[in-house]
Amino acid sequence: MKSIPNILASHKALFLSQKTKDVSYRLSLLKALKTEIIKREQDVLDALHKDFKKSEFETYISEFGLVLSEINLAIKKLKSWSKPKRIRPSILTFPSIDYIYKEPYGSVLVIAPWNYPFLLALDPLIMAIAAGNTVVLKPSELTKNTSKVITQIIKQVFPEDVCISIEGGIPVATELLAQKWDYIFFTGSTRVGKIVAEAAAKHLTPVTLELGGKSPCIIDDTVDVKLVARRLVWGKLLNGGQTCIAPDFVIAKSNIKANLVKALKKEITRRYGENPMNSGDFPRIINSKNVKRLTALIENEHIPFGGDIDESTSYISPTLIDNPKLDSKIMSEEIFGPILPILNYDTEDDISHILSHIEKPLAFYMFSNDKKFSKKMIRTYSFGGGVINDTLVHFGNAKLPFGGIGASGIGNYHGKHGFDTFSHKKAIMKRGTWLDPSFRYPPYRGKINLLKKVFKYFG
Ligand code: NAD
Secondary structure, eight states: OOOHHHHHHHHHHHHHTTGGGOHHHHHHHHHHHHHHHHHTHHHHHHHHHHHHOOOHHHHIIIIIHHHHHHHHHHHHHHHHHHSOEEEOOOGGGOSEEEEEEEEEOSEEEEEOOSSSTTHHHHHHHHHHHHTTOEEEEEOOSSOHHHHHHHHHHHHHHSOTTTEEEOOOOHHHHHHHHTSOOSEEEEESOHHHHHHHHHHHHHTTOOEEEEOOOOOEEEEOTTSOHHHHHHHHHHHHHGGGGOOTTSOOEEEEEHHHHHHHHHHHHHHHHHHHOSOGGGOTTOOOOSOHHHHHHHHHHHTTSEEEEOOOEEGGGTEEOOEEEEOOOTTSSTTTSOOOSSEEEEEEESSHHHHHHHHTTSOOOSEEEEEOSOHHHHHHHHHHSOOSEEEESSSSGGGGOTTSOBOOOGGGEEOOBSHHHHHHHTEEEEEEEEEOSSOOOSTTSSOOTTOHHHHHHHHHHTO
16 A cells, blocks of 8 residues: 555545536546445445444444435435525625535545444545545544444545555554644544644644533433433443533432432343343444453442443443442543433432533433423533433434534534535635725725715615
């Protein structure tokens, strides 16, 4: 393979040739990508299973299927998304016809994490290509099997100077980040997000940072506890709890907490059996480093359920933690595993006190049948996106922008929001030549009063 600077140089040359500005060329790439992805379906499902025992069903519902819908949407809408959009003119600049042109940035770098290794590599890539950019993708080094299939798919579909996958760990990522890109799209931890932002700032490269955080789940006493347990256990344990928008911890109204814990235990056993280690549906922790990290998080905590760990097979059972202290380890970092701390509240001040200990999260969940209370919570706290009466599902509607705020990220994507993320909005005004009032030209004497009136009443 060519060196990284040479790859980037070839991408820049290809972009300058204007080839990717041609919408029908982009469409042909997307269609070829779709065909190849469908052809490699079983390889993708197998790779995810090899990487961390993710079941076929979970891979399909949370990765493969979502990639297919994103590519289908891009193919269907590309022509209309990429058309220049006519904008209402301003009276101040009369006569004119005004447009927004969607222009690709140029050479895009996409860095993907391991936890949804297929989805989070392909989703941004699809929209970056749809928008007319060239792409260098660095998939995660922790999911070697999936990254290999992704590299093969990309190699099969794209000319190397349009899109290429470069596998590798931190040294490769560091070398990539040292180059001058036109856009960087990063998904991963807040810690590495800061490294990416610093590298991008050196070249004033725009970034999208899709990061993580501690997403809370508030449950009041107006709910059907059984239904809450079903939806909460699903959202927490999908992907073995290794989901950026998984509910990180629960804040339950004190008078329902005991019932909720009972319902959660019952629900976990119902879904994964008495010993989830034997369930084909419960994924493993990605590596032993993370097993050690999670083990340290639950040390010294009260564990009313679970807590079984087998480091040799990267297994941690679904685990409930009762009332951890706000300054405990488990409440100080994103958990990213099948462990659910349950705190309680009596007043809204209690909720506010707990949430004041965490950074702005990526997601926020509310279970309540009290509309006024849910609305107040949703409006009071700052977070990326959220759901009332369920978990995770806001990810599934491509019309909703997906992204964080503050420590959980910058920017957003999905569907057209993704296309817009990878497009610069170029403002173009075409002035009429049939009228050219002399008002704006010097000498200005005697014109100021009319100018003030124009801005006060028409500006
Ligand atoms: P990570 O930050 O460790 O790694 C992400 C990517 O960055 C990988 O490709 C990795 O090779 C690269 N990387 C790691 N260290 C680097 C360094 N020092 N310099 C440059 N690049 C480096 O994250 P992860 O463990 O793969 O994923 C888990 C994290 O990602 C969690 O915090 C999770 O919340 C977050 N996440 C966010 C979203 C989202 O959409 N917002 C989605 C999935 C995961």
